[in-house]
Amino acid sequence: MAASTDKKKGVLDPIIALLKWTWVRLERTLLLGLKVVFPSRFISPLGFLGMLTLIVFIILGVTGALLLFHFTPFFGDCTLVNNATTTACNQAYNSVQSINNNVAWGSIIRNIHYHASNAMVLLAVMHMFYQYFGGRYKLRYEILWVTGIILGVVTVLEAYTGYDLIFNIRGQLAINIGQTLTFYSPVIGADLARIIFGFSFNDLAIRFYAFHVFIIPIIMLAIMAVHLPRNLVLDIPVASAITGVILIMGGLFPVDVGVKYDPNVQTQITFPEWYFTSLYAFIRVRGLAPFIAGAIIPTIFVLIFTVAPFLDRGRKIAMIDRPFWVALGVASLGQIAIVTVWGFRAANPLVTLTDPGQLVIDPTLFFGSLLLATALGYGFTYAFVRWRRAKIDALRAARKPIPFRRLQPYLFSKTEVYSLLGGLLLLQAFLDVSIFRALLANLNNFVLLEIGMVLVAFAAAVHIYRISSQAK
Amino acid sequence: MDEKKPSASTTSTPPLASTAPPVSSPASGAPTKNPIISRRRFLQGALAASAVLAAASVGASGQILGPLIPSSATSLEIISWAQLDNQYQLVRDKPGKFQPINYSEFFYYPYDSSVSPYYKNVIARLPDPLVNPLNASDPILKHVAAFNVTCVHLRCLVNPGYDTASGEFRLQCPCHGSQYRLTDGVPVAGPAYDLGLNPLPDVQLSVDVNGKISAVGNLNGEPGIGRIH
Numbered sequence: 001m002a003a004s005t006d007k008k009k010g011v012l013d014p015i016i017a018l019l020k021w022t023w024v025r026l027e028r029t030l031l032l033g034l035k036v037v038f039p040s041r042f043i044s045p046l047g048f049l050g051m052l053t054l055i056v057f058i059i060l061g062v063t064g065a066l067l068l069f070h071f072t073p074f075f076g077d078c079t080l081v082n083n084a085t086t087t088a089c090n091q092a093y094n095s096v097q098s099i100n101n102n103v104a105w106g107s108i109i110r111n112i113h114y115h116a117s118n119a120m121v122l123l124a125v126m127h128m129f130y131q132y133f134g135g136r137y138k139l140r141y142e143i144l145w146v147t148g149i150i151l152g153v154v155t156v157l158e159a160y161t162g163y164d165l166i167f168n169i170r171g172q173l174a175i176n177i178g179q180t181l182t183f184y185s186p187v188i189g190a191d192l193a194r195i196i197f198g199f200s201f202n203d204l205a206i207r208f209y210a211f212h213v214f215i216i217p218i219i220m221l222a223i224m225a226v227h228l229p230r231n232l233v234l235d236i237p238v239a240s241a242i243t244g245v246i247l248i249m250g251g252l253f254p255v256d257v258g259v260k261y262d263p264n265v266q267t268q269i270t271f272p273e274w275y276f277t278s279l280y281a282f283i284r285v286r287g288l289a290p291f292i293a294g295a296i297i298p299t300i301f302v303l304i305f306t307v308a309p310f311l312d313r314g315r316k317i318a319m320i321d322r323p324f325w326v327a328l329g330v331a332s333l334g335q336i337a338i339v340t341v342w343g344f345r346a347a348n349p350l351v352t353l354t355d356p357g358q359l360v361i362d363p364t365l366f367f368g369s370l371l372l373a374t375a376l377g378y379g380f381t382y383a384f385v386r387w388r389r390a391k392i393d394a395l396r397a398a399r400k401p402i403p404f405r406r407l408q409p410y411l412f413s414k415t416e417v418y419s420l421l422g423g424l425l426l427l428q429a430f431l432d433v434s435i436f437r438a439l440l441a442n443l444n445n446f447v448l449l450e451i452g453m454v455l456v457a458f459a460a461a462v463h464i465y466r467i468s469s470q471a472k
Numbered sequence: 473m474d475e476k477k478p479s480a481s482t483t484s485t486p487p488l489a490s491t492a493p494p495v496s497s498p499a500s501g502a503p504t505k506n507p508i509i510s511r512r513r514f515l516q517g518a519l520a521a522s523a524v525l526a527a528a529s530v531g532a533s534g535q536i537l538g539p540l541i542p543s544s545a546t547s548l549e550i551i552s553w554a555q556l557d558n559q560y561q562l563v564r565d566k567p568g569k570f571q572p573i574n575y576s577e578f579f580y581y582p583y584d585s586s587v588s589p590y591y592k593n594v595i596a597r598l599p600d601p602l603v604n605p606l607n608a609s610d611p612i613l614k615h616v617a618a619f620n621v622t623c624v625h626l627r628c629l630v631n632p633g634y635d636t637a638s639g640e641f642r643l644q645c646p647c648h649g650s651q652y653r654l655t656d657g658v659p660v661a662g663p664a665y666d667l668g669l670n671p672l673p674d675v676q677l678s679v680d681v682n683g684k685i686s687a688v689g690n691l692n693g694e695p696g697i698g699r700i701h
Contacts, residue, residue, distance in 0.1 A: 077586035173647065176627035180696065191538075198539040200587040207539075263589030264578070267628050267646040283626070284648060287666050290626060357649035357662060 036232045042466055048233040049127035050148075054224070055239045056120040059246070063113040064213065070099045070106065073209035075167065075201035078263050085262050092167040092205050093260045100257050107444045111250035117159050119246050121275045124152050128305075132329050135317025138309040147227040149306045154220055156275060161212040163273055165205070168258030170270045175204065177272075177283065177294065184291035237462035244455030251449025269356055277343025278336060284343075285361045301332070320392065323385035327378045334377035338369055417468040424461045428454050544582035546689070550595055551577050553612050553683040560597040572596050572632035572641055572654060578621070581675060581687045589629065590622045590695040593675050595685065596632050599641060602655050606674060616685065618675035619643065619657045622695040625650045625664045630672075635661070643672065657699070670698025 010016075026032050045052065071092070078089035087094060099106040128148060131137060137145035160178065164171040175197070182193040198207050259268060272280050282293035312325055319326050342361060345353075353359075395402050412420065431450045438446035509517075560575035576596035583591045595618040598604060607613035621629045621643065628647035632654060635642045641654040642661075650662035650669075657672035659665040673693025679685050693699035 077584075078589070079580075079585045173628075176647075180626050183696070194539060195537045199541050200539070200583075201589065202586075203539045263585065263592055263629060266631055269646065284663075286663070289667055355649065356644075356646055359648050360663060360666075 034228075034232060035230060036234050039233060039235050040466070042463060043233070043235070045235065045238045046126075046130050048235065048238075049123055049130055050227075050229075051233055051235075052239065052242050053120055053123040053127055054228075055242065056116050056123060056246070057220070059116045059243060060113060060120060061217070063109050063116065066109045067099060067113060068213060070103050071095050071165070071209075073165070073205045075205045080264055085264055089262060089264075090167050090260055092165060093257070096166050096168075097257045097260075105444075107254065108250070108448050111254055111444075111448055112247060114255040115246045115249045115253075117162060118274070119242070119249075121155060121159055123242075124155050128152055129329060129333065132305070132308070133319060133326060135319070135322060135325075138312050139315065139317065142309045144227060144229060145309050146306055147223050149302060151220060151223045151227055153302060154216060154223065158212065158216045158220065159273070159275065161208045161216065165208050165212055166258065167205070167261050169261050169268055170258050170272065172261040172267075173270050174272055174276070177280075177290070180290055181294045184289075185295065237459040237466075240455045240462075241459035244452040244457075244459065247448050247452030247455065249452075251445045251447075251452060254445050254448075269353060269359070271344060274340065274344075278339040279343070281339050281343035281361060281366070284359050285363050285366050287363060301335075304328075305332075320385060320389050323382050323389070326385050327382035330381040331374045331378040334373040335370060338373045342366060342369075412464065412468055414468075417464060420464050421461055424457050424464070428457050428461075431457070542583060542587055544690075545584075546582070547678075548579065548581045548687045550579050550581075550618075550677075550685050550687055553616075553679060553685055556595070556597045556616065556685070560599065564599070570599075571634055572599065575599075576632045579687070582690060588695075590627065591620070591691075592622070592629055593618055593620050593687070593691075594632055594643070595675070595677075596654060598655060602641065605656055607677065610679070612679050612683065613677050613685075616677065617655055617657070618677055618687065619652070620673040620675065620691055620693070620695045622672075623647065623650050623664065624659070624669045624672065624696060624698040625662070625667070627696045670700060673697075673699050 072095035074091045076088045076091040078085060096110070099110055101107070131141075131145070131148070160174060164175050164178070179193055179197050182196055183189050185192055196207065196211075198204050259270075271277060279294050279298060282288065282297055283290055285293060308325065312322070314322060316322065392402055431454045435447055435450045435454075438444075438450065556575065556577065563569040563571075563574050576594050578592055578594050580587075580591050581593055585592070595616060598615050598617055600615075603614045604617045607616070621631070623630050623645040625645065625648055628645050630643040630645045630650070630652065633642060633644045634640075635644070635651060638661075640660070643652040643654060643657065645651070645662065645664070648663050650664035651660055652658060652664070652672050653660050657674055659669055659671065663669075670693065673691040673695060675687045675691060676689045677685055678688050
C-alpha cells in the first residue's frame with residue numbers, strides 16, 4: 001500500500017479497494033473458515049463427487065425456485081361435466097404442462113431441473129460408492145459416513161416428492177405405492193399416512209409441495225452442515241462440465257409431462273423413475289407383501305451400509321487389504337444393477353407388455369438371479385483381491401519391486417495448445433450465435449444443448465490451459 | 473473427576489461442595505443443615521420433569537399435522553334400476569359390447585370427486601345368472617353389485633371387465649393385475665389374491681319405490697384397505 005504513490009492510479013483501484021475491504025471483513029464470518037481449494041492442476045473428479053453433488057443441489061435450488069412461480073400445488077375437482085373432464089381437474093398437472101408449453105424459458109428450466117435431479121441421485125450414489133471403496137467410512141470418518149447415508153436417503157425422498165407433484169400417471173403410481181407402504185408401517189402407519197399424504201388429494205398436493213420445496217431441502221441443508229468436510233475442492237471447470245452435461249442431456253432427451261392423471265380415465269401401465277425401479281421390482285414379486293418388499297428390504301440394504309464402519313474394525317483402508325468389504329460393495333452394485341433391470345421390464349423381457357398380469361415377477365427366477373449375481377460378484381471380487389494380495393506379498397518376500405503403472409499425461413506442444421484454445425473459442429462463439437438463433441426460433445432443446453456445449457467447451461479450454469501450464 | 477454420585481449424567485460442572493453426598497466430601501465445609509434433597513438433585517429433577525412436560529405439550533400439539541376431514545354424504549342417489557337394467561338389455565346379445573363396463577356406472581361416495589379418487593365406486597348390473605350374495609334377498613339389489621374401486625394391493629383404480637381365461641366377470645386392476653369377483657369383490661387372481669388381501673369395500677345400497685338405487689351409510693371397509701369382516 002505504501003508503494004501506491006509510485007504506481008499510476010488505475011481505473012479499477014476503488015473497486016479493488018472495495019473488494020479488499022469486504023474480504024477483510026469476511027474474515028469475521030464463517031465463509032472464510034471453510035478451506036476451499038481451487039486445484040491448479042487436474043485431479044480426478046471422483047475425489048470430489050460430493051462437491052459436485054452440492055453444485056447440482058444448488059442448480060436444483062435455483063431452477064426449482066424459478067418453477068415455483070408457475071406451479072399450482074392443487075389437484076382440483078375432477079367431477080365430470082357432460083361426460084368430459086374440466087380444466088379444474090388436476091390443476092397441478094395443467095400448470096406443469098403450461099410451464100412446459102407456454103411459459104417463456106419454462107421448458108428449459110424444467111428440463112434442467114429434471115435432469116439435474118437425476119444427476120444428483122446418480123452423483124450421490126457414485127460419491128457413496130467411491131468413498132466406500134476408498135475405505136473412507138471408518139477411522140474417524142464415521143459421522144461423515146452416517147450423515148452421508150442419511151443425506152442420500154433424504155435425497156431420494158426429495159426426488160420422490162418432486163416427481164409426484166407433476167400428478168401424471170407415473171407420479172400417481174408412486175403416490176399410490178407410497179401411501180400403501182406408509183399405511184402398512186407398524187403401529188403408527190395410519191396416522192403417518194394421514195400426516196404425510198393428508199386426506200384429500202388437495203391435501204396431498206399442498207403437503208408434497210411443502211415437503212419438496214421447504215421441509216426436505218431444509219433438512220438436507222441441516223445434514224449438509226454436518227456432512228461438509230472442512231476441506232472442500234471446488235474445481236470450476238469440472239463443475240462447469242457437469243452443468244454442461246446436465247444441459248446437454250436436457251437438450252438431447254427433453255422430458256415430457258407424461259400422461260395426465262385423471263381418476264375418470266382408465267389407468268395405464270407405467271414404470272417409476274429409474275432410481276425406484278429396483279424397489280418396484282421387489283414390490284412386483286409374487287407373494288411378497290408390499291411393506292416387506294418396498295420398505296423392509298431397502299431398509300436392510302441401507303442399514304448394512306450404515307453399520308459398515310462399526311463392523312469393519314480393520315485399521316487398513318487400501319482395497320487390497322479389505323477383500324470382504326470390497327467384494328460386498330461389488331456384490332451390492334451387482335444387486336442394484338440386476339434389480340433395476342428387473343424393475344424396468346415386464347416379468348418376461350422377451351414378450352411385449354400387453355397385460356398387467358405380466359408385471360408379476362416369479363420369485364424363484366427373481367431371487368435366483370439376484371443370488372447368482374451376488375454370489376458371482378462377491379466370489380470373483382474376493383478371489384481377485386486375495387490373488388492380488390498374494391502376488392504383492394510374494395513380490396515383497398522376494399524383495400522385488402512392485403510394478404506400478406501410472407498413465408503419463410499427454411503433453412501438448414505450444415502450437416497444439418494455441419490451436420486448440422483458438423478452436424474452442426471459435427466453437428463457443430459459433431454456439432453463442434447459434435443459441436440466439438435457436439432462441440428466436442423457439443427451439444428450446446437446441447438452446448439447452450448449445451448452452452451445455454458452451455459450458456463443456458469452457459471446461460475443456462480451462463483444462464487445456466491447465467495442462468499447458470503444467471508442461472512448462 | 474467429580475465426587476462419587478449415583479447418577480452418571482453430571483457434565484462439566486465444577487464440584488459443588490454443598491450438594492455432594494456427605495460420604496465423599498469430608499474436606500469441604502460441612503453443611504450446616506441436612507436438607508431432605510440436595511440442591512443438585514432438586515435441579516436435576518426439576519429439569520427432567522420440565523423436559524417431560526415440554527415434550528408432552530409438543531406431542532399434544534402434533535394434531536396440527538393432521539388433515540381436515542371434509543364432511544361426508546350420508547346417502548347418494550346413484551341411478552335408477554330401470555336405466556341400469558336397460559344398459560344391460562341393450563348389449564346383452566351383442567358379443568362385442570357385452571362388457572360390464574357398458575352396464576355399470578362410476579360414482580363418488582361418501583366423499584365427492586374433489587376430495588379423493590380413492591372414493592370412486594362402481595355399480596354394475598350383474599349379468600344373468602349372477603346374483604349378489606350380499607343382497608341375495610332383495611328382488612332388485614340381488615342383480616346389482618357396488619364396490620369401491622381402489623385396489624387393496626397398491627391403490628390403483630380397478631375396472632369391471634371379463635376374464636376370458638376363466639370365463640368370469642371380474643374387477644380388474646390395470647396396474648399389477650389383481651382381479652376381484654364382480655359379485656362379491658373377493659380377490660381371485662393377481663397380487664391381491666396371492667397375498668390374501670381383503671375383499672373390496674362394498675357400498676351399502678337401498679332401493680326406493682320408484683326403483684331409484686341409492687348408496688347409504690358408510691362404505692363397508694376402507695378404500696385401499698378393504699372389507700374387514
